[in-house]
Amino acid sequence: MRESTKIHVGELRIGMYVTKLDRDWLDTPFIMQGFLIEEPEDVDIVAEYCEHVWVDSAIYKAQADVAASGIGTASQHRTQPYEYQSDLQEEHKKAYKAFRHARTITFDLLNDIRLGGSINTDVAKDTVNDVVQSIIRHPDAMLWLSKIREESTYTSDHCLNVCVLAVAFGRQLGMDASDLEKIGLCGLLHDVGKMRVPEEILNKPASLTTKEMALMKSHTVHGRNLLLQAPNVYTGTIDVAYSHHERLDGTGYPRKLQGASIARFARIIAIVDSYDAMTANRCYSGAMTSTDALKEIYANRGTQFDAELALEFIKTIGLYPPGSLVELYTGEIGFVIEANPRLRHLPKVILLLDENRREKKKQKVLDLSFIECGELSRQCLIKQVWPDGSFGLHVKTYQDQGLKLKY
Template sequence: MIRQIPIRQLLPGMYVVDLHRHWLEHSFWRRRFFVRDEAQIGRLLEEGIVQVSIDTAKGIDLPPPPPPRLVPDNLLVRTFMSRAERLKASPATISLGEERRRASRLITEASATVSDLMLAARAGREVDAARLEPVVSKMIESVSRNPDALAPLARLKQAATYATEHAVATAALIIAFGQKQGMAQPEIEKLALGTMLKDIGQAALDARLITKPGMLSQAEYSVVQSHVEEGLSVLEATSHLSETSVAVVLEHHERYNGCGYPYRMAGDGISVAGRMAAIVDSYDAMTSDRPYRPAISPSDALRQLYDQGGTQFDPSLVTAFVRTVGIYPVGTLVLLESGHLAVVEELHHDNLLSPIVRVIYHAARHQYVTPVEIDLTRKVGNHYGQIVRAESYERWGLSPLRWLPA
């Protein structure tokens, strides 16, 4: 019998028949093999495999669950008391829809605060970075409640307000990234604060350079590059930032192979904060419309980041970032095996290949269908199959503004 199981349940002696990942996304050249030992399972974990299918006719099956035990009354009391204490300590859960409504208001508040600080920098007034701290705290709380709300909404931007909305979007991404890495909240706060402020030096530049539709000349590009040190000068003069926040401001354009700017730092010479900021900054820029090129899909952006792991970006952090936002990030248009198009609504972070999607369009008939939400992890009731590939909204004439989950 073929059985799909989480990687954490895989045991030596089992026979694997499917890794549920495209062959380009891992280094195992055989898709079917006998699991020899724990070391081999460790390699699968390192490669980011989250689900496998096993053949119980060729290898061992999962052990049966242990029989229920009678529990002494006093232990039951302690168990229920500890559960009550945990529930009391944990934040109240809210629906994803409500979290998205809250996130939309939070994006507006955060963008307005960043805009005020950039106007202050442009006018030569004090840049009070402390004004961002309450906003950053709210963003961390939002991402903690549900990581699929704030960052996907922040990806949609208006050309006139790109700078401030880019700051908010990258902060949301780095919060989720830091939480997925298990970082302590104070460190995540410093990362997010630096990310919100990283482009404040652009206030000193001619706006026509930032919004120029064509390629920049070498002289113009040198001027644009100066925004990093301009930003640090403004912040050093008026704000007291942590070392982590300063590293984000200074290093978000440095590259792993030493070809970045302003200091051509390389490898581990770039701080972890700088390497993380480089990834989120590039990802959000690639998935946003810019004067000199249109946005690309989140999946294409992740593929480019993955291809540039080891050259432009820290490869281990790129892999961790993919696990953070998903192989098919929220808002991605995907083609299903049935021939329908669907929008990714919510991720299963333990099974990134099978998110919750909203079916909206029949590709073969070129017509809309009544939207229906499908959990691709469920085998019963799913008549649409699994994801074949990511698609482009533009190719099908669909509006991402209309269909992004909200």
């Protein structure tokens, strides 16, 4: 086991790996028990919760040597966070209209396939283009909408959500608009093969038998075959439909591919697909919180998921993604409406319930970043994330009532 060195948070530097805190991990917003300091803001976040931390001794010594020599590190030359190109409230209006249309189109597209029709690639491309344009302008609007699901339309909602998440992930990875459209199309069509799997198996509320599991796994082969027959289809969608359940360690299906044999887009969709499935209510399991799902992805990096991409996806989603139902230390409950790229633990939250769990008479958006300048009490920090539907609060219900962003 690697040795750790106890230091004051004032000694933390970019590139150091924190292994232990001076308090319980559950009392902090950190997703993983152990993390890399990548930006100056990471030090600020740690300092809000801790006075001392333990860091990997070897990395600490290397950082000290670098500091003494005056040589900078590559991590200090990271690109700036993406800038938003539109106001959130303005983007919500555009995104909601586009998302509602996309839900209808995706459901009809998959239903046509179930009934024996072919894949309408032109309609699929138009749907993805609308998603891409919205996410380029401001990803949080579409990410909020991706939390809206219904069990009766799970597969089509899942396909659209994977499209949205994949495009947001691609934006984080620095993809241009052309590649965002490609990865979005891969996300939208990754599960088309499930339209050839009997519905009683897709919707079975209990464990599948060995035979049923084999039929379920066959959706990757069906997806490949359906897309091979589709006119003017982006060829990457064929590989992703066939390979998104492969695992880096070779234990996936259908071909048990390993490592570099799995294409990059398939690795991306594998992560996004798993995250969306884990955070959804299914007929056989309840939804995980976003935090717990990211912990699963982190725990399985390097075996099930590409390790580097897994860490980048965790950054994309962040501590409190839009649509997260959170409880403040004040006891108040609300939804995260907008992430904060600079201070990831201080998003904007719509407060819906007061400290006694009663509905607030006036809903308003609280910008938690004001904690930094002392305009808000530290009691307004987020204490806990709850699954959607807790306290009778659902993203869909709130959205249907009309989004009210009053500051």
